[in-house]
Amino acid sequence: MLVKTYSSTVFGINATTITIEVNLGIGINFYLVGLPDSAVKESQQRIKAAFKNNDLKFPGREITVNMAPADIRKEGSVFDLPIAIGILAVSEQVKTDFLDKYLLIGELSLDGSIQPTKGILPIAIQAKKEGYKGIIVPKANAAEAAVVHDLEVYGAENILEVVSFLNSQETTLQVEKIDVINQFERMIETFDVDFKDVKGQLNIKRAFEIAASGGHNVILIGPPGAGKSMLAKRLSTILPPMSLEEALETTKIHSVAGKVKGEIGLITQRPFRKPHHTVSDVGLIGGGSYPQPGEISLAHNGVLFLDELPEYKRQVLEVLRQPLEDRTVNISRARFSVDYPAGFMLVAAMNPCPCGYFNHPEKDCVCSPGTVQRYLNKISGPLLDRIDIHIEVTPVSYEELTNSVPSEGSIEIRKRVESARNIQKTRYKNRIGMHCNAQMTKNEFDIHCKLDESGNQILKKAMDSMGLSARAYDRILKVARTIADLDESKTIEAPHLAEAIQYRSLDKNNWSLN
Numbered sequence: 001m002l003v004k005t006y007s008s009t010v011f012g013i014n015a016t017t018i019t020i021e022v023n024l025g026i027g028i029n030f031y032l033v034g035l036p037d038s039a040v041k042e043s044q045q046r047i048k049a050a051f052k053n054n055d056l057k058f059p060g061r062e063i064t065v066n067m068a069p070a071d072i073r074k075e076g077s078v079f080d081l082p083i084a085i086g087i088l089a090v091s092e093q094v095k096t097d098f099l100d101k102y103l104l105i106g107e108l109s110l111d112g113s114i115q116p117t118k119g120i121l122p123i124a125i126q127a128k129k130e131g132y133k134g135i136i137v138p139k140a141n142a143a144e145a146a147v148v149h150d151l152e153v154y155g156a157e158n159i160l161e162v163v164s165f166l167n168s169q170e171t172t173l174q175v176e177k178i179d180v181i182n183q184f185e186r187m188i189e190t191f192d193v194d195f196k197d198v199k200g201q202l203n204i205k206r207a208f209e210i211a212a213s214g215g216h217n218v219i220l221i222g223p224p225g226a227g228k229s230m231l232a233k234r235l236s237t238i239l240p241p242m243s244l245e246e247a248l249e250t251t252k253i254h255s256v257a258g259k260v261k262g263e264i265g266l267i268t269q270r271p272f273r274k275p276h277h278t279v280s281d282v283g284l285i286g287g288g289s290y291p292q293p294g295e296i297s298l299a300h301n302g303v304l305f306l307d308e309l310p311e312y313k314r315q316v317l318e319v320l321r322q323p324l325e326d327r328t329v330n331i332s333r334a335r336f337s338v339d340y341p342a343g344f345m346l347v348a349a350m351n352p353c354p355c356g357y358f359n360h361p362e363k364d365c366v367c368s369p370g371t372v373q374r375y376l377n378k379i380s381g382p383l384l385d386r387i388d389i390h391i392e393v394t395p396v397s398y399e400e401l402t403n404s405v406p407s408e409g410s411i412e413i414r415k416r417v418e419s420a421r422n423i424q425k426t427r428y429k430n431r432i433g434m435h436c437n438a439q440m441t442k443n444e445f446d447i448h449c450k451l452d453e454s455g456n457q458i459l460k461k462a463m464d465s466m467g468l469s470a471r472a473y474d475r476i477l478k479v480a481r482t483i484a485d486l487d488e489s490k491t492i493e494a495p496h497l498a499e500a501i502q503y504r505s506l507d508k509n510n511w512s513l514n
C-alpha cells in the first residue's frame with residue numbers, strides 16, 4: 001500500500017512543496033530516499049520514540065519513504081510530522097481522506113510534541129498559491145501562518161492532536177485568522193521612539209530628513225554621548241510607512257530566520273538592525289551550511305546601523321559593497337546558490353579618533369598626531385563611496401538639554417519626507433526597481449541634476465577650496481537633488497548645492513588637521 005502526504009521546504013525566501021510517499025512492503029527495513037540530509041535521516045529514530053510514547057504503532061514491515069522532487073535537497077527536521085503521519089496512514093491508524101488537503105510541517109520530540117520551526121510564512125503563502133485548504137504547523141508558529149488569508153491554519157502541540165484532527169476533522173486546533181489589513185493600519189503609526197525626544201540638534205535632524213527623503217546612506221561622526229545612537233534609532237520613524245507588500249516581504253525574511261515573535265505574525269514597522277562590531281561576515285551577509293539570511297536582509301526595507309564603524313573587521317565591511325549596490329545578496333556555495341533581498345539604508349557611526357574627543361568644543365583630544373588620520377583610514381574607501389551624507393554631531397549644551405520647548409516629532413518630519421518621496425516616485429516611474437535619488441547613476445545625473453553656470457561655479461569653487469575629492473562630486477549632486485525636492489524646486493539652485501556641500505566632512509583633505 002502507498003500513501004502520500006505533503007510538506008514544504010524553503011529556499012531563499014520562497015517555499016517549494018514536497019511530496020512524501022510512504023510505502024509498506026515485505027521485510028523489516030526502513031528506507032528514506034529522495035536526497036534527504038542527515039537530520040531528515042534521523043527522523044526514523046524520533047518518529048519511533050514519539051509513537052512508542054503515545055501508544056501509536058510503528059509497523060513491523062518494510063517502510064520506504066520517498067521525498068519528491070528528488071533534485072531538491074531536503075534539510076532539517078521539519079519532515080518528521082509528514083513522514084510520521086504517512087506511516088500512520090499507510091498502517092491504517094490515520095484516515096487518508098484529507099491528507100491531500102493540508103500541508104504538514106513540524107519536528108517531533110521523542111515524547112511526540114511538535115517543535116517550532118523556521119520559514120512558516122513563505123510556506124503558508126505557497127500553500128495558498130497552490131490551492132491547499134489548510135496547513136498544519138507547530139502551535140508556536142501558527143500566528144505567522146495566520147496572516148495569509150483564505151488558508152485554514154491549525155496549530156498543533158502534539159502528534160496525537162494531528163492524528164485526531166485528520167481522523168475526525170474537529171476544528172479545535174484551528175487558529176483565528178488575523179485581519180491583516182486592519183492590524184496593519186493600526187500598527188504602522190506606532191513607534192517606541194520619536195524624534196521629539198531629541199533636544200536641539202536642529203541641523204542634524206535636518207540632515208536626517210534629507211537622508212530619509214532621498215534614501216541616502218549616512219555616517220555620523222562625533223564624540224561619545226553626543227547622541228549618535230539615539231539619532232540613528234529614530235531614522236526608521238521618519239521613513240514613509242511600509243506598504244503591506246513591503247511588510248510581508250520583510251516578515252518573510254524574518255520568518256525564514258525564525259525571528260517572528262509575538263501574537264501578531266506581521267512586522268509592520270521598518271526594521272532597525274544593529275549588529276555588534278564583532279559580527280562575522282556570515283552573520284552580516286547571510287549564509288551558513290543551512291543558509292540563513294544575515295543582518296543586512298533582516299534590515300530589508302529598514303535601517304542597518306553599524307555603530308563604531310572602524311571597529312568592524314575590514315573584511316566584513318568589504319562584503320557590504322555588493323548588496324549596497326544591488327539591494328539583494330547572492331550566497332553561493334558548492335551545493336546551492338540563494339538570493340536574499342537586502343534593500344536597507346545604512347547608518348554608520350564613529351568617534352572621530354580613538355579617544356573620541358578630536359574636534360570637541362570643550363574636551364581635549366589626547367591622541368598623538370597622525371592617529372586621527374590612521375583611525376579614519378580604517379574605513380575602506382569603497383564603502384565610504386556609498387555613503388552620501390556625513391554628519392558631524394556635537395553634544396547639545398546643558399541649556400538645550402534641559403530646555404522645555406517641545407521638539408518637532410517624527411510624524412511631522414515624515415510628512416515632508418513623504419512629499420519629497422512622491423516627487424521621486426513620479427520622476428522614476430519608468431525605471432523598474434528605482435525609487436529614490438540615492439539610486440541615481442551617471443545617466444540620471446545628466447537628466448535630473450543639470451546645473452546652470454552659477455551652480456557649476458559654486459561647486460567648482462567648493463571642490464577647490466575645501467580640497468574635496470572627485471568622489472564627492474556625484475554625492476553632492478545627488479543630495480542637492482533631494483534638497484531641491486524637499487524645497488519643491490524643479491531645478492537645483494545655489495542654496496541646495498551649498499547645503500549639500502556641507503555634508504562631505506570626511507572628503508575634506510584637511511579634515512583630520514583642522
Ligand SMILES: Nc1ncnc2c1ncn2[C@@H]1O[C@H](COP(=O)(O)OP(=O)(O)O)[C@@H](O)[C@H]1O
Pocket residue numbers: 197198199200201222223224225226227228229230231395396401
Ligand atoms: N539631543 C539630545 N536630546 C536628548 N537627550 C540626548 C541628546 N543627546 C544625547 N542625549 C542623551 O545622551 C544619551 C547618550 O547618547 P548616545 O546616543 O548613546 O550617544 P552616542 O551614541 O553618540 O555615544 C542618550 O541616551 C540620551 O539620553
Ligand SMILES: [Mg+2]
Pocket residue numbers: 225228229230307
Ligand atoms: Mg553610541
